[in-house]
Amino acid sequence: SGGILIAPSLLSADILNMERHIEALEGEADWLHVDIMDGHFVPNLSYGPALVKALRRKYPGAFLDVHIMVEPAEDFLDMFISAGASLIALHIEAAKHIYRALQKIKDAGLYAGVALDPGTSEELLAPVMHMTDLILVMSVNPGYGGQSFIAETLNKTRALSELRRERGFNYLIEMDGGAGPKNIAQIAEAGCDVVVAGSAVFGHPSPASVIREMRRLARR
Numbered sequence: 001s002g003g004i005l006i007a008p009s010l011l012s013a014d015i016l017n018m019e020r021h022i023e024a025l026e027g028e029a030d031w032l033h034v035d036i037m038d039g040h041f042v043p044n045l046s047y048g049p050a051l052v053k054a055l056r057r058k059y060p061g062a063f064l065d066v067h068i069m070v071e072p073a074e075d076f077l078d079m080f081i082s083a084g085a086s087l088i089a090l091h092i093e094a095a096k097h098i099y100r101a102l103q104k105i106k107d108a109g110l111y112a113g114v115a116l117d118p119g120t121s122e123e124l125l126a127p128v129m130h131m132t133d134l135i136l137v138m139s140v141n142p143g144y145g146g147q148s149f150i151a152e153t154l155n156k157t158r159a160l161s162e163l164r165r166e167r168g169f170n171y172l173i174e175m176d177g178g179a180g181p182k183n184i185a186q187i188a189e190a191g192c193d194v195v196v197a198g199s200a201v202f203g204h205p206s207p208a209s210v211i212r213e214m215r216r217l218a219r220r
């Protein structure tokens, strides 16, 4: 395998210096993680499709990993599809018709992801695992950057990794929240493929060096 993928979360980048902060990644980021919050499904507000559109215009080759914390999730798919997302991960807790939502994302030619809150069981995804490109295991309660990692969620990652092996599924497993150099070895060991890191990356004077360090620690 090519090793773990690192997806810096722009939520922790300085909104007035977004461009400079993306350049500080020095091309080390595998994906750019974009957190969309509606002040309804989650308590916080962030930004909308205009940011995704601007990122797509400026970085045509970037993999835009769009995590939508909005409800009802189905009502917001079109706008993020046309804004230029590469992948949309919606919360199962925020969708009434998860099968239809995943179909819609895939029919548009994007990668389709499902996110699970820390309190949601992976078993709920059984009927859609075959059509899911990515399962996003939230390792904090969604809504804010800079929270501490909920270690129990590693069990969910282990279970999903085992299930994938046993049943031959193809989804990637992403963990999001409270991740950084201090816990990436455990995260990788649990079977995670993509790690989101916001404050650990952008809270450091050299974001690119944090990514290189995380990649090195994940390899052991």
Ligand code: DX5
Pocket: 009, 011, 012, 033, 035, 067, 140, 141, 142, 143, 144, 145, 146, 147, 176, 177, 178, 179, 196, 197, 198, 199, 200
């Ligand atoms: C939380 C977001 C995360 C968050 C991660 O709702 O989904 O992506 O920005 O930030 P850190 O890495 O600081 O926990």
Ligand code: ZN
Pocket: 009, 033, 034, 035, 067, 176, 196
């Ligand atoms: Zn996120």
